[in-house]
Amino acid sequence: MDASLLCTICGIANARRCVTCRSAIYCSVECQQADWRPHRLLCRKFKDLSTANFSTRPSSKHYLAILFPMSTQSPRLVWVDSKEDDIERGYFNPELDSILHIPGHPQYIGRNLLCVRGNSLRGRKTNRDTLNIWYLDHDPIPGLTTNQSIHGTIPTLIGDTWGDFIWKGPLVAVMKVGNEYDPRLLTDMTLTGYRDAIDYLGYYRDTYGSMIDGIGMEAFLAKKILAERATKVMGVRINCLGDQASGQPDMVPVLVPKTHPLFNLEGDDPFSIPDRLKRVWVAKAYGGKPKSDSGGSPNHARHDLENPLARLLLLRTSVKDGKWEGLSPWWHDPKIGSILVVAPRNRHVEVSEVRALCDFIREKVSPLMTEERALTPGGQQEVLAAISEENLAAFVNIKLL
Template structure:
């Protein structure tokens, strides 16, 4: 089953003929499937049915599902998802979960974009938030989730502390808009808890759209706090925002490997604690390589502070300050490996940046190179030379990557 169509039965994926009479939200194809869903559906159905949207406090609040520690049933609540207006990252909503989960611990933010029980991709994203330290910080057993897992025999994860789930519009990575959850979403959340730590496909591994291999260049914050590699392989859906809200690279374009790039909003866990000693006096937003990918090679580019364009030889303002982590994919949607991106970044920084610097007079009293000469040197052959230099460096370290050259995939 591909998309999470609104007419699909929440138990078996068939076309539906009925809604729950009480909540008017969950869809079923038959009374058999409705009865199968009832043990968990009943835990929230009554509360959901009486939770009127007319009571929405503001247009920044969304209907979320709260899993309290000391109650055997989950609850429907209004969650404030405050709009953030950021010159660097644009406009996005940030869920204010600290008031529920506490501000004394980092928060886990797993996304559900695929139901491994139904083998169904969702049309929107569900975010499940919990105290990331709940197994070691004295958090009590979450009785409302225990009430869900008690509906089926088996061994389940030891969920502790308060947990809250809310929706995000669309799929991909780092969506900007939050949304109300409904009872179909509750079924997906239920299956998440029932299948967690089993042999099912992870909830974010498969989602709607064609999958392609991309790379995430992780900033200092994501590397230090989450132990992420600098160049991380990721799967990107064809419906990811990177294909509608993207930037590109002049250098990659000139060497015949055009790419799309997109910055990721900062993770609240490290963004709110930038003075943590783990950052070793660096900004957690630091991501120089992602910036060098965007050096301007347009000889006609004019300095324009209003748009952030700094002109020939410089990355735009948005790729200089507070960059954070960034996603990179090929425009032709062919596989892109971490080694490909590492080679491209090294090429931009170690080979092309000095040429651009020379052309703007940084090697005075030498006569600056002309822009035409610099552009002629940014080409496929010089990149291939850098590619093989990188492979030699890896071999000297005892590493023997088997990645084909980017042009050979």
């Protein structure tokens, strides 16, 4: 345990490094999932550099930086040279001429610098080091177009942020040592710095600045948005047989950051039966996802990925060609693995209600879903009629007796 290791996503201390890159830091699998979409673009590449002991560093004055290229769709790790300032000795500037330029535009274009000292969305008000983001003047410059690494994909790199400002031209993020007003020395970029850059750019508003740091934090809207998103809600992890075999209970409560993709990018696929009972839940599989020191599903054998409880909850009551449709095809029946269940509309999900619903489906709904009912007119209606709040309440009351 290392108290100085703060979670990249929620800022909790004693978090652990991503086992692949060892650069981003997570307190939980849920926080790791919340970062995974942009993180995966650089995680492996960062690992390749670090396992080679950063031997591709061109000189001791070069530092690792992140380039957000204008015309290609993915950010890149780059080496940036540094040079001592001619006037202020001991102060080093990044050499950005070869990166911050527009093809076919030979004249110098003015540059802007954004200094990011912390990320209040992530509970890290002041970071140890300062992130510097450089970009070109947006004034009419021929060839300066919308940045494709930030805006050019679906969902975009900043798709889980506020996303109201359009960045043009190339951008580069470098790291400076320390968090005083104007740090003098450069250091290598981290993948926590990468997340901070994404948040800063994604929560940037014209004339206000970014909601996550500096004066932009003080605006009314920024306070409202941050108060809403910088929180966690309770979800339920339903463990597959493999995870249960390694000593975990079948269901556990987990805290899920509100910036998790299930609350935004991946949250439009509610369950069929819980939805009829006004429990608007969504789920995500843990299986096959990245691992960190904090755990995650180990590589189970096929059988271990069986998840009977998740299978009940995910059951659909639709009929096609005289047959019950069962699970959605993307759950890759039967290899569901462990799943995370959350309510996208801000509500906590309790283990007890998930369990009650699983029991109800097993005992009162699933037995009605016979071959015969799938074939007979009105058969499906009988099943749907059984899925009512009254029946569920009666079922729960009888169980309590």
